Amino acid sequence: MSAATTIALVIGSLREESINRKFAEYIVSQLPESVTVNEVNIADLPLYNQDYDDTTIESYERVRQQIKDADADAVLMVTPEHNRTMPAALKNVIDIGSRPYGSSVWTDKKVAVVTASPGTYGGRSSGLDVRKSMQMLSAKMMISPEVYLSHATESLDEEGVSSERTQKFLQKFASELAKFAENSGV
Numbered sequence: 001m002s003a004a005t006t007i008a009l010v011i012g013s014l015r016e017e018s019i020n021r022k023f024a025e026y027i028v029s030q031l032p033e034s035v036t037v038n039e040v041n042i043a044d045l046p047l048y049n050q051d052y053d054d055t056t057i058e059s060y061e062r063v064r065q066q067i068k069d070a071d072a073d074a075v076l077m078v079t080p081e082h083n084r085t086m087p088a089a090l091k092n093v094i095d096i097g098s099r100p101y102g103s104s105v106w107t108d109k110k111v112a113v114v115t116a117s118p119g120t121y122g123g124r125s126s127g128l129d130v131r132k133s134m135q136m137l138s139a140k141m142m143i144s145p146e147v148y149l150s151h152a153t154e155s156l157d158e159e160g161v162s163s164e165r166t167q168k169f170l171q172k173f174a175s176e177l178a179k180f181a182e183n184s185g186v
């Protein structure tokens, strides 16, 4: 593992007590020390409008820069599902990064997605929709393990991820994620 591996973390929930943030924190804690994680704040991004393509919006420039090649070997998205798809806030940063036309930050970008929900399906539709958008944007998706955490609140306590089974699964994911981010041949 090189000393310079960097992952940009995007959390699809804006909620203060977000369960997805708790899973993200656990995954980050399981990454090798050689991996640096920088969170991309998406809470302050104005809703994307193509009219803005010709102007400079500071928050847009910030997130585009954080995701670009030089600043992130890979992007990890940890997100809930809202009404059977990804939350608007996550779609917004995907759209912002995809434009202006010809300057997308997603082209060839390595991207991994994790979803978590208290429900039965684990936010799978949200994760699959992220994969669909990323495929269209020519990103390089981490194929496996697929992580859709169902009944996710049952794996948590006040300290974070408490279920041993979920911990083991996320440790495996973190190990694969580190390799994925590091491997320049992916």
Ligand SMILES: Cc1cc2nc3c(=O)[nH]c(=O)nc-3n(C[C@H](O)[C@H](O)[C@H](O)COP(=O)(O)O)c2cc1C
Pocket: 013, 014, 015, 017, 018, 019, 020, 021, 079, 080, 081, 082, 083, 084, 085, 116, 117, 118, 119, 120, 121, 122, 123
């Ligand atoms: C607007 C909205 C829509 C939701 N739709 C879904 C859904 O389609 N599938 C699902 O599993 N959970 C759905 N939920 C429940 C979320 O999974 C739950 O609120 C979860 O805690 C959100 O993740 P967070 O805690 O990281 O914000 C929805 C919640 C909201 C607020």
